[in-house]
Amino acid sequence: MNPQKKLLDWYLLHKRDLPFRKKKQAYPIWISEVMLQQTRVAAMLPLFENFLKRFPNPESLAKATEEEVLSYWKGLGYYSRARNIRKAAITLVQQYNGSFPKDLNSVLKLPGIGNYTARAILSIAYDLPFAVLDGNVKRVLSRYIGYTKNILGPKADVELQEKADEFLNQSYPGDHNQAMMELGATICLPESPKCLLCPLMEGCFARIHGKTNEIPLRQKEKKQILLKGDIWAIEKGNEYLLIKERTNRFLKGMFHLPYGFMGDLPDPVYSPSPFLEYLRSHWKEVSHIGSFQHTITHHKLDFSIFHIAITDPKELKTILERMELDFKWVKRDDLEAEFPSSLAKKVRTRLSS
Ligand code: SF4
Structure with a gap:
């Protein structure tokens, strides 16, 4: 069985029951992905549900004042994300009739949506073949393929994105992306990864070579x-x-x-x-x-x-x-x-x- 299939089978068996994964709808997936950028799932869930109750679709978000949107973002921090979400909702209503566009370049033009979020929305909501690359995926992937360079270095994102694209399960890109993120969050942990429970253990470079402590290499370049x-x-x-x-x-x-x-x-x-x-x-x-x-x-x-x-x-x-x-x-x-x-x-x- 190829590693992508093993990963998918593992995910379907072990995935957490999270409200934003229940339906394949771009809007809640978008909001959840942006909220999760700086916040853990448990802390974000009540705020997410509250936010969706008040702003159930791009139209309601586009009509709200910035101050009201910010008040519903309270507790999540990094308020520029909330301001951008509102601006992007206005663009969705004005240019796309309230729906999410389905091509990567159009999504990337929306305020506050970067490469990771755009790919997550398109793959999870529409099953389009875009591999995501967040912190968890970088860790899993770099250990699995043996990427020994600094993952905070200037070329790392481009090189790892290529590898992630190659490793993508083309038949189930949304589930594959979520599986990689879930594996990073629950099994391939930064300290003490649980390799014996991992669906990728057979071919994993870091496990085979005893380098899970060394990969990924993170050398910070930004000074406080x-x-x-x-x-x-x-x-x-x-x-x-x-x-x-x-x-x-x-x-x-x-x-x-x-x-x-x-x-x-x-x-x-x-x-x-x-x-x-x-x-x-x-x-x-x-x-x-x-x-x-x-x-x-x-x-x-x-x-x-x-x-x-x-x-x-x-x-x-x-x-x-x-x-x-x-x-x-x-x-x-x-x-x-x-x-x-x-x-x-x-x-x-x-x-x-
Ligand atoms: S085998 Fe271990 S190091 Fe390799 S991907 Fe799985 S959990 Fe991570």
Whole structure:
């Protein structure tokens, strides 16, 4: 029996009962794949079901405001994914009558959909012959074929994609892709793979040569960036100021507490907003109420929190309007709902203490 057939038989016997795999429909498969990019299945499932209840199809998603979509993404992080999902839904409604196109290039043009997601949707929903390559598949494949180069290297994705395409089961591409991902998630684990339970054990290079600890080789090239900054809790009564900026590096386009970085910045893209610069130079009556650390991708942020209570918001309003910034005042208890980032929770904890 060829390895693809063994893999398929194993998958059909062992696959997990997951709601987004029940029907071969592009829309739920798309949403689930995007959610799963940074989140484990168990954590993502309740949010997925909630999201699908509110946005059961591209039309409902396209009609919703960005803020509402972001609020349904709360808990998943990496909010640019939610913004892109909404934009892509608008394109699907406007250009494809609410359906997913069936060719790879058209799907790749949709906002936020990369090679992996496009291939996953097309193979799982439409059984089209596109092999996927995510972290789990890279590990299984590189061990199986004996790919000993750095899988984080510049050519690795192209070379492994070729190998994945060659290894694809052309008759059942959707199930084959899911089988590879499932094998990586449950059997071919990063540490201590369960080779004796693996349907690919007979021909596996890493198992035969005792190299499962060495393959895949992962040599990180991206250095962590450390940033020091301040975040401002400006209070009026029991309400806090949230602003929306277009140019900042993080939380772009969403309401957030004013924040900025300082010191030797590694890149102008981290420069503080003009609004923060203004606050720092004109408002001296602020209290330092705490600090915390926060991580976003390869950035480690070291934030000090400043608090100021104001009674007359006129000056502030004038500055915000002059700078053409959207803003709103929200109650302390609503901070996390209105500013859906774990940053809000960290600030709110300090405000309450
Ligand atoms: S035999 Fe072991 S190392 Fe090879 S694919 Fe299976 S679980 Fe992974």
